[in-house]
Amino acid sequence: MIDTALRHEFEAALGADAVLTDPLQLRTYECDGLTGFREVPALVLLPRTTEEVAAAVSLCAKAGLPFVARGAGTGLSGGAVPVAQGVVISLARMRQVVEFDPDDRRMVLQPGVTNAEISKIAAPEGLYYAPDPSSQVVCTIGGNVAENSGGAHCVKYGFTVHHVTALRVVLPDGSIVTFGGDAPESAGPDLRGLFIGSEGTLGIATEITVRLLRIPQAVRTLVADFSTVEAAGEAVSGIMASGIVPAAVEMLDSLAIEACEAAVNAGYSLDATAALVVELDGMEEECDEQFERVVALCREKGTTNIRIADDAAERARIWQGRKAAFAAVGRISPDYFVQDGVVPRTRLSEALGRIAEMSRTEGLRVANVFHAGDGNLHPLVLFDEQAGEAERAEELSGRIAEMCVELGGSLSGEHGIGLDKACSMPKMFGETDLAVMQQLRRSFDPAQLANPGKVLPTPRLCGEKPGRFRPHPLEAAGVIERW
Template sequence: MALDTAVRAAFERVLDPRDVLSDPVKCRAYECDGLTGYRVRPDLVLLPRDAAQVAAAVRVCHEHGVPFVARGAGTGLSGGALPVADGVVISVARLKSVLEVDPVNRRAVVQPGVTNLEITAAAAPHGLYYAPDPSSQQVCTIGGNVAENSGGAHCLKYGFTTNHVLSCEVVLADGSVVTLGTDTGEQAGPDLRGVFLGSEGTLGITTAVTVRLLRAPESVRTLLADFPSIAAAGDVVSDIVAAGIVPAAVEMMDTLAIEAAEEAVHAGYTVGVPAALVVELDGPVEECDAQFELVKAICEEHGCTRLHIAGSPEERAKIWKGRKAAFAAVGRISPDYFVQDGVVPRTRLAEVLDRIAGMGEEAGLRVANVFHAGDGNLHPLVLYSAAAGETERAEELSGAIAELCVEMGGSLSGEHGIGTDKACSMPKMFGEEDLATMHRVRAAFDPDGICNPGKVLPTPRLCGERPGKYKPHPLEESGAIERL
């Protein structure tokens, strides 16, 4: 049911009426995130200009029982920002100021609409940078990074968003404002900051974030290596780690991903090669140089067919441009695709990729692979054509790949989140008691279930039903199904 005029009027009292969008054409721009296979047009889109307006808008939602979904840049890949048809989208895109950079204590305070890369740009004059670097770092925003606990190419050595966020200012589901964590990262009692990070917008809306900054490394060495097989490249990754080396990054791409990326940005990758590795080391000059020689030797031991070493910052940037362009570039070789991000043990990479290839052949669909090889975080891209009627097959294959990762001793998601896409697969990874505990935590923050409903957690009754106290499913209300 569409929101009534009284509710809209309430939003227009706390926001500029021009910042309350109801035109169907304008609202359509917010109907999905980066997972474009799922679309819902919201009734209203709210564009608050500061944290106080975010809180005021949420209070209206609380008073009227209106479900809301927070949205940043909309680059998420799991349907986490998918709107609710009878609800509102609260965009934080206008909250985009770097509020403070504190080089002495190596931290910065930023609003949620600041892009990931803008934090490093603000810190760079002080010789500092922000370590987490999702491939979409030029456009993805810190609020979304906090929601998804985003990682990136360098998370093998430096960790995920949770390792670099000291505190968050959060608007809870009733419109109250709290700070989770402290400026030092140390606190007494339960780690509510840790609970909130990665909760995918289901516990509240971030309005400010205090992040940890790191000193820029003294030396950085990067290479691009080609291999005759995925298995050979996988063995290199295992041997590098076994040698006691912790690279800043180890990324792998297969034939299809290389083809797409090279066609898009011409980064100097070898088209047609079965597998390519990007390996980067950083740290003190002498240590970095010594380890780099060992990495080169390991690559050669495993049949490396081409070894390209970046001889300048420009060459290094070119190599990373190829890797980070891969997701978007796949659009050049397929009209549609689903992206997964399951995690498997490093030692089972070749086995899992072989299984995925077989599953793709059986489904009659191509699968491109680009992933964080160092920590086993796969990013299989299931290529399909909606116009050719392949959507259902692609969606089934995508879900099966996520569940295969769990079967292999891994997890459903490494960084993209569960969102709408993988909520029904959660029981494959967690037992009933685990899921019940998650429901209790969620209900403690949001008793009425209005904060990003229908995401992350399935229910014992109907997969995808809203969390919190029981609300009849539309099919139940229509008489099409019964509650057991």
């Protein structure tokens, strides 16, 4: 329990309006996008500045209170789930754009600025911020830093770590440091790179410097239908072997297409077994030339239909369909789990075959939507809780992630480990690897107060079972999408 004296100290440091104690208010912070895990925090703090975050963290450190930083709470791995009797430090009030320098193509942001807002502000100068997680309208840059967020365009543009040059960070002892600098490298070990993707366990980023890219001159997008998943896979291989670096290559299987069409009617062919979305961007001449080659490659691999987006509106429609996939599955199934795993791209067909086999054995449908260019799968396990299928579905989903590791891949391509997969980490890493990661964590946080229980397995945690996926309230309200 947090005693009154400590609460007063928080209030003195941040102002009474920045300290939430009302149980009803606290409940709104009990989970993130992975709604199966819930824990009501003892206190929620709403700092406005780096100094206030530092004051809050210092008080937590002094009192030995665990704290969890939180952005928009759209994460899908339970990374922002509060700790029992702990504090949530919400960065929701830190929404200022500190600086925008179009000449040096950079922006300095407080962590609560949303991903989409960055590109929106940069657009009049012909610039944009490349990482584009599907929740980009609501998810924050602070959360993106914590998760090393990606999106659909990673195969060409990389992840958050490739686009953030500096971080102002409040360490778990309350001290304020800067990692990185104004240029993409700086003197000494790369603490910036180490921090990005650490899921809130090494401190709290309170100021983020991002680099901006010029908006590509041309963008070309197509949807190619195939009568088998294998043929679609071969088309992907052909494109990736052609010397072209596509901006995005996405695949949907028939079940995912069915769901998308039911939800948003984006014009995907219901009779296709697999649909590929391929996007190229860059200088106009080159983009057009390469696009022709992609079209030819799809034909060579037996596409049954090619739909080319003629304009931005048509492109947006294609992407709307693709991005709606997760939520759309709700149209064809009462309940579902979202999985995130990676396999080497050349083993996609094998992975899909194994998923199909597991699906048949369990008698549960699995829809597949994924980033085919980098092998990042998002299988959606469909089930009916009323019919008592939840437990089997959850097991199946977990087995799929672990199968990805068996095929030489990873437990997570972009959703993070969080609380959800911490117990699966031993499938991917050895005991020594995990022990060294723990050492790293101790270097930053000897008292283990920053987001404890996330990323690395603990005996207490791994004796428990995760809950099933439920749509995030914002998602249910149609404010966000996931994919």
